[in-house]
Amino acid sequence: MRKTLKDVAALADVSSATASLALNGHSSRVSADVIERVQRAAKSLNYQPNLLARGLRTQETKTIGFISDVVTTTPFAGQMIAGAQEHAWSKGWLLLLIDTNNNPSLEAAGIDALHQRRVDGFIYASMFHRIVKIPKGLVGRQVVLLDCTDEPKKSRVDSVIPNEYEGAMSAMRLLLSQGHRRIGHVTSREVGVATVERLRAYKNALAEAKIPFDASLVAYSASADAPDGYDGAVQIFANKKAPTAVFCYTDRMAMGVYEFAQENGLSIPRDLSVIGFDDQPFLANALRPALTTVRLPHYEMGSWASERLINLVNDEDSDSTKPMRNYLQCPLVERESVAPPGS
Amino acid sequence: MRKTLKDVAALADVSSATASLALNGHSSRVSADVIERVQRAAKSLNYQPNLLARGLRTQETKTIGFISDVVTTTPFAGQMIAGAQEHAWSKGWLLLLIDTNNNPSLEAAGIDALHQRRVDGFIYASMFHRIVKIPKGLVGRQVVLLDCTDEPKKSRVDSVIPNEYEGAMSAMRLLLSQGHRRIGHVTSREVGVATVERLRAYKNALAEAKIPFDASLVAYSASADAPDGYDGAVQIFANKKAPTAVFCYTDRMAMGVYEFAQENGLSIPRDLSVIGFDDQPFLANALRPALTTVRLPHYEMGSWASERLINLVNDEDSDSTKPMRNYLQCPLVERESVAPPGS
DNA sequence: GTGAAAGCGCTAACAT
DNA sequence: ATGTTAGCGCTTTCAC
Numbered sequence: 001m002r003k004t005l006k007d008v009a010a011l012a013d014v015s016s017a018t019a020s021l022a023l024n025g026h027s028s029r030v031s032a033d034v035i036e037r038v039q040r041a042a043k044s045l046n047y048q049p050n051l052l053a054r055g056l057r058t059q060e061t062k063t064i065g066f067i068s069d070v071v072t073t074t075p076f077a078g079q080m081i082a083g084a085q086e087h088a089w090s091k092g093w094l095l096l097l098i099d100t101n102n103n104p105s106l107e108a109a110g111i112d113a114l115h116q117r118r119v120d121g122f123i124y125a126s127m128f129h130r131i132v133k134i135p136k137g138l139v140g141r142q143v144v145l146l147d148c149t150d151e152p153k154k155s156r157v158d159s160v161i162p163n164e165y166e167g168a169m170s171a172m173r174l175l176l177s178q179g180h181r182r183i184g185h186v187t188s189r190e191v192g193v194a195t196v197e198r199l200r201a202y203k204n205a206l207a208e209a210k211i212p213f214d215a216s217l218v219a220y221s222a223s224a225d226a227p228d229g230y231d232g233a234v235q236i237f238a239n240k241k242a243p244t245a246v247f248c249y250t251d252r253m254a255m256g257v258y259e260f261a262q263e264n265g266l267s268i269p270r271d272l273s274v275i276g277f278d279d280q281p282f283l284a285n286a287l288r289p290a291l292t293t294v295r296l297p298h299y300e301m302g303s304w305a306s307e308r309l310i311n312l313v314n315d316e317d318s319d320s321t322k323p324m325r326n327y328l329q330c331p332l333v334e335r336e337s338v339a340p341p342g343s
Numbered sequence: 344m345r346k347t348l349k350d351v352a353a354l355a356d357v358s359s360a361t362a363s364l365a366l367n368g369h370s371s372r373v374s375a376d377v378i379e380r381v382q383r384a385a386k387s388l389n390y391q392p393n394l395l396a397r398g399l400r401t402q403e404t405k406t407i408g409f410i411s412d413v414v415t416t417t418p419f420a421g422q423m424i425a426g427a428q429e430h431a432w433s434k435g436w437l438l439l440l441i442d443t444n445n446n447p448s449l450e451a452a453g454i455d456a457l458h459q460r461r462v463d464g465f466i467y468a469s470m471f472h473r474i475v476k477i478p479k480g481l482v483g484r485q486v487v488l489l490d491c492t493d494e495p496k497k498s499r500v501d502s503v504i505p506n507e508y509e510g511a512m513s514a515m516r517l518l519l520s521q522g523h524r525r526i527g528h529v530t531s532r533e534v535g536v537a538t539v540e541r542l543r544a545y546k547n548a549l550a551e552a553k554i555p556f557d558a559s560l561v562a563y564s565a566s567a568d569a570p571d572g573y574d575g576a577v578q579i580f581a582n583k584k585a586p587t588a589v590f591c592y593t594d595r596m597a598m599g600v601y602e603f604a605q606e607n608g609l610s611i612p613r614d615l616s617v618i619g620f621d622d623q624p625f626l627a628n629a630l631r632p633a634l635t636t637v638r639l640p641h642y643e644m645g646s647w648a649s650e651r652l653i654n655l656v657n658d659e660d661s662d663s664t665k666p667m668r669n670y671l672q673c674p675l676v677e678r679e680s681v682a683p684p685g686s
Numbered sequence: 687g688t689g690a691a692a693g694c695g696c697t698a699a700c701a702t
Numbered sequence: 703a704t705g706t707t708a709g710c711g712c713t714t715t716c717a718c
Contacts, residue, residue: 058712061460349695360696
């Protein structure tokens with residue numbers, strides 16, 4: 001049978017109250033001798049505290065509800081979850097997972113289910129960087145937003161997102177520093193934080209380098225996959241003056257640009273430098289030549305979300321009066337697809 | 344304040360025991376009128392049952408402990424988790440997640456943590472198909488193994504794994520049916536269920552077609568990534584008589600074979616047919632031409648693991664006397680990288 | 687420094 | 703058909 005605190009107490013010949021004190025490190029309130037005896041008893045019985053009972057009593061579960069939209073279709077989800085889970089676990093917390101499939105009623109029911117299990121707080125994760133509306137079931141609770149933010153003005157909760165702009169800036173600056181002056185941008189027509197910010201950086205980096213913006217050098221494709229990158233390359237190279245480098249909205253699009261280059265006898269990086277964005281696992285590093293890109297810090301975002309949430313619950317960050325928005329750096333990952341023009 | 348069953352009972356003017364009965368669908372034991380009143384009261388108070396209290400009382404939590412080795416480094420983890428989570432959730436169950444990082448002491452502690460939260464059972468997941476030893480903390484508990492099995496002989500628990508052999512068979516049969524007679528196999532030196540079974544299928548399929556086995560047509564590389572596939576292709580093509588098709592151990596290796604083909608002016612599938620294994624997201628379908636491959640049914644395996652475990656806990660599969668090993672089919676995914684030789 | 691007792695919110699036996 | 707009571711296993715006053 002399963003051992004309870006009472007069993008431990010009996011074996012150590014103390015009351016269960018004392019046993020509780022002894023096991024939970026309230027060393028000031030109980031004699032060293034008793035602590036010793038109780039711990040020995042607990043070990044010998046392989047005592048595992050019942051956290052349901054403790055949670056019922058203390059109103060804390062050391063459990064985080066992790067709510068995500070579509071886990072399955074993105075290669076980054078695992079990293080966010082891993083970051084969140086590993087930090088949580090390092091503090092003795094666990095993650096209770098729910099995937100809403102972007103279905104609002106599933107989401108509401110999922111939040112209820114989490115709440116009924118009395119999670120101490122919620123991580124609300126999006127699988128791509130965007131602005132979300134906080135679900136009704138989450139208002140008034142401890143929440144941190146992961147890879148998304150709520151409405152800028154009425155923001156009521158903390159969030160962690162990638163610094164798209166600076167990431168794109170560092171990509172552009174690398175190209176510029178290598179001497180490129182004609183740089184294309186292959187992006188998607190979809191409007192979102194990422195497309196907008198990365199394009200903005202593209203333009204500003206050009207301005208910084210005193211290079212006039214040339215609209216024919218940016219191509220907007222339908223989506224952001226390899227075929228879209230291929231299409232974008234086709235558009236850009238329809239110009240009289242071909243670019244010597246292209247900054248791609250995603251690594252997948254860069255993959256399409258690689259194909260275009262190959263078909264047209266362009267050697268990367270000799271004839272064309274290519275830089276991506278995302279550092280998508282098993283793609284960016286698998287391309288030949290390996291793709292220089294900007295890494296989205298999914299693991300770190302997940303980790304920060306956990307840390308922040310736990311601090312919030314423990315009331316340790318309450319000094320920070322207003323909700324914070326944490327922009328995490330997207331580090332440049334230099335590999336082999338960038339070189340000076342005509343090298 | 345948080346509403347309890349007592350509040351609901353008071354509002355509906357019944358005892359909390361009756362309210363409990365009414366809400367939990369024991370319609371035979373309580374009058375229709377009371378059910379109506381109680382449900383109305385619950386709704387108006389937005390009553391959320393405390394599952395800690397219920398669990399403490401009933402000794403069930405409708406929660407599964409999901410233990411995995413390295414979640415983060417594999418693109419398939421998300422699909423296994425999603426499969427498990429979505430099935431569980433369809434039954435009102437949730438997943439409590441722990442990632443052990445392949446560290447035995449972390450694993451033991453993680454199992455304890457799950458156990459302390461009184462999960463009803465465990466899914467023990469491996470991120471690649473292999474034979475595992477059941478951790479001590481799990482023996483005697485409800486467990487199903489996901490993408491792994493325990494020792495064949497002394498098997499004590501259920502498991503779900505991909506049918507590597509049949510999957511590889513169907514890949515080979517496709518090649519054969521297209522008329523290929525000289526087929527290479529690019530694989531890894533690493534010994535595991537997958538390498539062994541896929542190689543076995545390669546040999547048997549050849550035998551089935553009465554094609555003598557030619558050892559110079561199989562290349563063993565150090566690992567299973569794109570560069571290894573490239574290396575393998577180099578080895579195989581060092582033969583006097585080049586193969587017209589290559590069966591690759593993984594999609595990543597197939598990617599390396601693509602590079603080799605490209606560098607050597609071989610057009611896929613005209614000059615060389617290539618078939619992979621895994622159907623790795625964002626890779627197999629992104630290659631040009633899109634890679635024909637065999638899909639590892641990660642989502643379905645996860646889903647089955649959940650289903651089986653829940654049935655086990657509910658004692659609904661107890662009729663099946665001995666532990667079962669469920670081999671899931673790996674479907675052939677036909678895309679564009681296979682054609683008749685010399686077409 | 688230690689024990690007795692109450693109570694977290696629920697369900698299940700047992701009365702009525 | 704409904705109410706009373708006990709108890710799941712823990713923590714936390716409050717006595718002593």
